[in-house]
Amino acid sequence: MRINQHTKISALIKANESSIDAIASIAKPLRKIKIPLLRKFLTPRVSIVEAASIAGCEVQDFKRVLVPLGFIWEEGEFAENAQQEVNKPEKPAWLEHAIIGKELDVRPILLGGQDPLKEILHTYNQVPPGSVFLLINSFIPHPLIPILEKKGARCFVEEMETGETPVYHCYFLKVQPLQELAEPISFSAIHELEEILKNYPSEKILFLDVRGLPMPQPMEQILMKLNNLQKAEILYVQHHKVPLYLMEELEKERFTMRIAEVGEGDVRILFYLK
Numbered sequence: 001m002r003i004n005q006h007t008k009i010s011a012l013i014k015a016n017e018s019s020i021d022a023i024a025s026i027a028k029p030l031r032k033i034k035i036p037l038l039r040k041f042l043t044p045r046v047s048i049v050e051a052a053s054i055a056g057c058e059v060q061d062f063k064r065v066l067v068p069l070g071f072i073w074e075e076g077e078f079a080e081n082a083q084q085e086v087n088k089p090e091k092p093a094w095l096e097h098a099i100i101g102k103e104l105d106v107r108p109i110l111l112g113g114q115d116p117l118k119e120i121l122h123t124y125n126q127v128p129p130g131s132v133f134l135l136i137n138s139f140i141p142h143p144l145i146p147i148l149e150k151k152g153a154r155c156f157v158e159e160m161e162t163g164e165t166p167v168y169h170c171y172f173l174k175v176q177p178l179q180e181l182a183e184p185i186s187f188s189a190i191h192e193l194e195e196i197l198k199n200y201p202s203e204k205i206l207f208l209d210v211r212g213l214p215m216p217q218p219m220e221q222i223l224m225k226l227n228n229l230q231k232a233e234i235l236y237v238q239h240h241k242v243p244l245y246l247m248e249e250l251e252k253e254r255f256t257m258r259i260a261e262v263g264e265g266d267v268r269i270l271f272y273l274k
Helices: 009-015 018-022 028-034 036-042 049-057 059-069 076-086 107-111 117-125 144-150 189-199 217-227 244-250
Strands: 100-105 132-137 153-160 165-174 185-187 205-209 234-239 255-263 266-273
Touching: 009 049, 018 059, 028 036, 028 049, 036 217, 049 059, 049 076, 049 100, 076 117, 100 117, 107 217, 117 132, 117 144, 144 153, 144 165, 144 244, 189 234, 189 255, 189 266, 205 217, 217 234
Parallel strands: 100 132, 185 255, 205 234
Antiparallel strands: 132 165, 153 165, 234 266, 255 266
16 A cells, blocks of 8 residues: 555555554554544544644654555655645536525634534525535535535535635535434533433443543543443533534444533533443
């Protein structure tokens, strides 16, 4: 397998499982890759250069441990240009004559320090089937795409030529009637979370406050707790925002997730086994 600094960690593991131990040997923060739940959630999103930044090591450290496993390291401009070509999908036919049903620019919401997820879902709800929801953002909303795809959407992302900061137009074609955000994830009022907690004895309620932790520690701490969560237990998390990445992945897992936005910078989440 030919690799470079942009190769995702999950691709390395898929090609050769020995890369798990090799990467874990580079630096202490990378040892978390050996925890199955953390590995499943994080590695598809993290490239070699991003992992090096998180762990405080060099990209060359990855080259050092991966090349002996049979990986072929590509250096320089050729590797980066090849990666850029891979990331340029063709515009789909459905977009050529698309009718824009709703448009939402979330950049002002993000600049105001707010999480736009509820506004995005509310706007998408109003789009008639067969029409397109246009989301304008300063980055590609990778976690959002599979959430809307599960609700019957097709997606295409286009980087606009602005000459300034990046602007992305994300087109979502609704090909099926909308279904509300269903189990196992839902937004609730705080009193609904409190009612759920009444069903658990105090010794079975695990509390975790990740509000003061820098990224990516909140996700890591939650995943480590979930990795050991028992059937009779419930995890009660205080977060400063809605964890969109977790929403994306937990729909595929055995956990139920209840979210309540209490106030600015105060999000409460319950996790328990289905």
